[in-house]
Amino acid sequence: MRISITDYAAGATLAGDLANTSPTVQTVTGEALPTPETLTEFLTGHGLRLDAMAGGRMPSGDDVREIHLLRREVRGVVETETEDQAVAGGAVLAGRAGLRPVLQRDPGGRWQWYVPTRPDAPLAEELAAFVGIGLLGAVRALGHGRFRACAAPGCRGVFVDISRGGRRVYCRPDVCGNRINVANHRERRRLGSAAH
Template identity: 85%
Template structure:
């Protein structure tokens, strides 16, 4: 796998999404990655084609290793300082990442990439991708974009890569919508009692 140093969005988004697959985030939903098939679906949903799974499905050991990685990633997103986030991101990036290389992209422009070690396990390739994404997010956006979800009852985390930097929910379509519906119902209730 070749990881673009300049495109941190993929890894930073993956960090929050992976951390939020834990059953402790949304207890009612349970474990989001219980099987190799679920892990493969998660990877495909993020458009990932990792060298370690090229031509094969993830196995139970891959799932176990990704569950362990998920804890590490959450720990980095929840760090209190940018120095801690950078240190954690560097550890993740170094799990399978090799030294950066300068290569031409399909348009002929020079781009920085970090290749992963040939034969690296799935969790290590994911760690490198996420680590580089988190490092890029700290550099480009700042550590204050590493956030916990503002929805009551949700323990999700995310890296806000939005242009305005005002995102407050880990999954706006779920957590944000739930809050908006509750607020709407409350306004209707207040309007009906005021009449």
């Protein structure tokens, strides 16, 4: 796998999404990555073609367990208190399978920095490198203040806000944000009907 150093958004987004697959976040549905098939769906949904899955190799049960362990580490990096801690944690993740950076041409012919991964790297280590480089890029480009916990009451989700304005407050705006909007709407209706 070849990971772009300058395009950190995919890795930073995946960091939050992976952390939020935990049953401590998914309290209603439970474990979001219980099987190799759900892990494959998750990775495919993020547009990842990992070398560890080359040749059509499906993830194994061991891969799922390793990803569950990685998920805890990733959450720990997103929840760090300081920028230095986030950088240290991102560097550890990036170093799992990441090799030294190389300068190569992209499909458009422009020179770009990439971090290749070890050809024999296990799935969890390759994913750790992808996420680690994304988190390091997010710290460099946006700052540690973009590593956040979800503002929805009762939600334990985390995310890296890569939005242009930097005002995102929910880990899953379509779920957590919508839930808050519905609750606020019901409260306004209740107060409106009580006033009449």
